[in-house]
Amino acid sequence: MDQITHAIPPHARTYRYDEVDRDFLAARIAEFRDQVARRLSGELTEDEFKPLRLMNGLYLQLHAYMLRVAIPYGVIDARQMRQLGVIARRWDRGFGHFTTRQNIQFNWTKLEDVIDMLQALADVDMHAIQTSGNCVRNVTTDEFAGAAKDEIVDPRVYAEILRQWSTLHPEFTYLPRKFKIAITGAPHDRAAIQVHDIGVTAKRNEAGTIGFEIWVGGGLGRTPIIGTKLFDFVPEADFLKTMEAVLRVYNALGQRDNIYKARIKILVRDLGDEFRRLVEEELAAMPAGRYRLEPGIVAAIRAHFAPPPFADLQDDPPRYRRALEADAAFAAWARNSTHPHSAPGYVSVVVSLKPIGGIPGDASADQMEAIAELAETFSFGEIRVSHVQNLVLPHVRQEDLHALWKGLRQHGLATPNVGLISDIIACPGMDYCALATARSIPVAQRISERFASLDRQLDIGTLHVNISGCINACGHHHVGHIGLLGVDKRGEEVYQITLGGSATNDATIGELIGPAFSYDSVVDAVETLVRTYVAHREPGELFKDTYRRIGPAPFKEALYAPA
Amino acid sequence: MPLLDGGALRPDPFATIGDDDALPEGAALVSLARLTRDGEALAGRNAPLGVALPPDAHPDTLRPWLPRLALVALSLPKHRDGRAFTQARALREYHGYTGEIRATGHVIPDQYAALLRCGVSSIEVPADTDARTWTRMRDIIPLAYQPSQSGDGPPDLLRRRVGLRG
Ligand code: HEM
Ligand code: SF4
Numbered sequence: 001m002d003q004i005t006h007a008i009p010p011h012a013r014t015y016r017y018d019e020v021d022r023d024f025l026a027a028r029i030a031e032f033r034d035q036v037a038r039r040l041s042g043e044l045t046e047d048e049f050k051p052l053r054l055m056n057g058l059y060l061q062l063h064a065y066m067l068r069v070a071i072p073y074g075v076i077d078a079r080q081m082r083q084l085g086v087i088a089r090r091w092d093r094g095f096g097h098f099t100t101r102q103n104i105q106f107n108w109t110k111l112e113d114v115i116d117m118l119q120a121l122a123d124v125d126m127h128a129i130q131t132s133g134n135c136v137r138n139v140t141t142d143e144f145a146g147a148a149k150d151e152i153v154d155p156r157v158y159a160e161i162l163r164q165w166s167t168l169h170p171e172f173t174y175l176p177r178k179f180k181i182a183i184t185g186a187p188h189d190r191a192a193i194q195v196h197d198i199g200v201t202a203k204r205n206e207a208g209t210i211g212f213e214i215w216v217g218g219g220l221g222r223t224p225i226i227g228t229k230l231f232d233f234v235p236e237a238d239f240l241k242t243m244e245a246v247l248r249v250y251n252a253l254g255q256r257d258n259i260y261k262a263r264i265k266i267l268v269r270d271l272g273d274e275f276r277r278l279v280e281e282e283l284a285a286m287p288a289g290r291y292r293l294e295p296g297i298v299a300a301i302r303a304h305f306a307p308p309p310f311a312d313l314q315d316d317p318p319r320y321r322r323a324l325e326a327d328a329a330f331a332a333w334a335r336n337s338t339h340p341h342s343a344p345g346y347v348s349v350v351v352s353l354k355p356i357g358g359i360p361g362d363a364s365a366d367q368m369e370a371i372a373e374l375a376e377t378f379s380f381g382e383i384r385v386s387h388v389q390n391l392v393l394p395h396v397r398q399e400d401l402h403a404l405w406k407g408l409r410q411h412g413l414a415t416p417n418v419g420l421i422s423d424i425i426a427c428p429g430m431d432y433c434a435l436a437t438a439r440s441i442p443v444a445q446r447i448s449e450r451f452a453s454l455d456r457q458l459d460i461g462t463l464h465v466n467i468s469g470c471i472n473a474c475g476h477h478h479v480g481h482i483g484l485l486g487v488d489k490r491g492e493e494v495y496q497i498t499l500g501g502s503a504t505n506d507a508t509i510g511e512l513i514g515p516a517f518s519y520d521s522v523v524d525a526v527e528t529l530v531r532t533y534v535a536h537r538e539p540g541e542l543f544k545d546t547y548r549r550i551g552p553a554p555f556k557e558a559l560y561a562p563a
Numbered sequence: 564m565p566l567l568d569g570g571a572l573r574p575d576p577f578a579t580i581g582d583d584d585a586l587p588e589g590a591a592l593v594s595l596a597r598l599t600r601d602g603e604a605l606a607g608r609n610a611p612l613g614v615a616l617p618p619d620a621h622p623d624t625l626r627p628w629l630p631r632l633a634l635v636a637l638s639l640p641k642h643r644d645g646r647a648f649t650q651a652r653a654l655r656e657y658h659g660y661t662g663e664i665r666a667t668g669h670v671i672p673d674q675y676a677a678l679l680r681c682g683v684s685s686i687e688v689p690a691d692t693d694a695r696t697w698t699r700m701r702d703i704i705p706l707a708y709q710p711s712q713s714g715d716g717p718p719d720l721l722r723r724r725v726g727l728r729g
Contacts, residue, residue, distance in 0.1 A: 020706060023705075023706060024704065024706045027703055027704040027705065027706065028704060030703055031673075031700070031703045031704055034699070034700065034703065035673060038696075043696070044671070048642060048671050051642075051643055052673055134643065134645075161721070164708040164721045165708060165709060165721060167708050168677070168704070168707065168708070169708075169709055170648065170676070170677035170678075170680035170681050170707070170709060170711070171645075171648045171649055171652050171677075171681050172645075172648075173645065173648075173677055174642070174643055174644065174645025174648065174674075175645060248649055248652075248653075251645060251646060251648065251649045252621070252646060252649045252650075256644055256646075285657045286656075287656065290656075290710060291710075297721060
C-alpha cells in the first residue's frame, strides 16, 4: 500500500488533494464520459442514465440543464472561486447561484459542455459528485467553522472525513432517497442540524475528549420533522461506524414504493425507539476494528485545516474605531456583517449576496473574481459559503475592515443587510425549477424592495424570511421566522404563511397562520406581520420569540380582520 | 440467462425450481418460502443448493441454512433499488458466508464495481451482454475511499493515509 506523505502546506486553506485524490477525480470524469456516450448510443435508457447523471450533479430543469457543483462543507479558496468565475463566464451566462446547501449551481448548462466543465473543476480539485441523487449529499457545516469564537471542535475535519467516507460508498449509492448530513462544532448551531437526515454536534466531555452528539430523522420537504437525538456522546473512534449503522438500517428498511415516504425521517418516525435498537444491533454486529476511525487518520486530515498564521493583535484597534466613528455607512455594515473570531483582532465577515431587489444567492463572474482577490488580500485566501446563500471571509483583521468594505462596495457586495429582513432565503421557484408551483425569486425581490430602507431594517432587527416555490421546501420556509410557501390554487399562485420557525438550537417548524395570500398581496401581508411584531415585541426580542410569547392571535387579527 | 463472473460470461449451472416442482438431480435454486418449508429435505440432497433472497428479507433468516448454501441470489427489482448491496455486505460481513452471491434483476454495468465491493460475486445478465462494457466500467475507477468486502479491492484512501490495509 502506498504511503504517500505528500507535503501539505502549513496553511492549506482547504483539504489539499494529493495524486491519488486527483487520479480518482480523473477516473470519475472518464466514467461519466463513458456513461454519456452510452446514453447517446441508446445503450443506457434515460431511466438508467438519470441516477448516474444526478450523482454527477446534472439536473434537468425547466429551460436547461443545471450543474450543481459541490463546495464541500462550504469551504473554498480564492483559486477555486476564481475558477468558478471562469466557468460562469465561459459556460453559463456569467452567473452562478450559491445554494442553501453550500453548493453552487450553474443554471444554464449545456449537456455537451458538461465534461469540459467537470474537467475545469477538477483542475482546481473540485467536482460535482453526489450533489444530487439518492446518495449521501454534500455534508454541510457552520460557515464560521475554524474561525468562530464559540467553536469547541473544528467540524471541517470530520466533514472532510465524512466526504471521503461517503464518496462512491459502495453500499449507500442507491438509497431509498437523498441523504443529508450536517455537522457543527459550536454550542450555537449554525448548521441546522435538527432538520437533517443526520445532524452531528461535535463536542468535548469534561476530560476534553472529542465525541459526537448524533441526531437523526430531521428534514423539511412536504413532511417537516425535527430530528430525534440518537446518541449523546459517540466516541471519535466510533464516528464512522455509527454513520454506517444508521445507513445500513435505512438502506434495508426505508420505504421505496412511495417517494414521499422514502426519507429516513419517515422511518424514524414510524419505528420510534425500535430504530435506535436496530442501530445498536448493527453496531454490535460489526467486526471490531474494521470501521474504527483511527486517531492517525484524524490527525492527517486535521493537518489540512491548520489555522492560518494569525498576527498577534488586539481587539478593537484604534484604526477600526476611528473608521467606525468617521463613517456611518461603514459602521452600519460592520455591525451586521461581522462575527466574533477566536483570534484577537480578527473577525469573520459575511458578504451579502442579497442586494436590494436582487436574486438571493446569485453572484456574477466579476463578483466571484473580486471576492477571490479580496480573500487573498484580507482573509488568507479563505472563503466560505453560508447556508443562507451568502459568502464569508473567515479571517479578516479588524483594522482592515474599512479597506475590505470599500473593496466590496465597488462590486456591489457590501449590502449591509446580513441577518435582516431583506437577507431572504429563496429557492429557484418557477423561474428555473420544473417542480415549482409558484414564483419565489420575484417575491423575495419585492419584499426586499419594500423594506429597502436600511434604517427601517435595522429598526426591525434580525428577521429570517424564507421562501419556497413548492412543497419540497428547498427555501426552508418551515424554519423561517416568517415562511412563505407558494402553491397553485386553481391556476393562481398563492402564498401560505407560516410563523415562528427556527433552524437553530430551538429548531421549530413554523405554524400556518391562516388562508393564503395572492402574489399581489403577499408583500403587504409580510408588512402587516412585521408591524404587528414591532408593536408587540419586548426589547431585543426576535420575531419568533415574540410569536411564541403572544401566540398567533394578534397576527391573525392584523392579517384577516376586516379593515 | 448467463452469468457474468470474474468479468466473463458463463452458463448458469443452477436450475430454478418452482415451489411445487419436483427437485432435479443437479444444482437447484429455490425460493425462500420453499427453503423454509422443505429445508431439511433440500439440505439433505447431494447437490448444490441455492436460495433466492427477496429484497425485503433479512439475511438473518438464512442463518440456519447458510453452511449448506452454495448460492444466495439477491434481486434488484429496479436498478435504483439498492437493498441488495446491504444484504450482500451483511452476508459476507456478519455471517461470514463464502459461497456465491448473485445479483439478479435490473443491474447495469455502472453498478458492477460497487456490487463486487459489497461482496457480490456474479451477475445474472441477458444473453446478448457484451462483457467488455461491464469490465470496462468495473475497472474505470481503480480507487476507493472505503474498505471492500471482496478483500482484493482497490486501495483505500481514507486508510491509505496512514498505510493501513483495507
Ligand atoms: C432547481 C432544481 C431543484 C429541484 C428539482 C429540487 C428538488 C427537491 C425536492 C424534490 C425536494 C424534496 C425532497 C424530499 O423531501 O424528499 C427538495 C428539498 C430540498 N432542496 Fe431542492 N430542488 C432544487 C433546487 C434546490 C436549491 C437551489 C436548493 C438550495 C437553495 C435546494 C435545497 C433543498 C433543501 C435544503 C431541501 C429541503 C431539505 C430536506 O430535504 O429536508 N434545492 N428539493
Ligand atoms: S422548493 Fe420546489 S420550486 Fe423551489 S427549488 Fe425546490 S422543488 Fe423547486
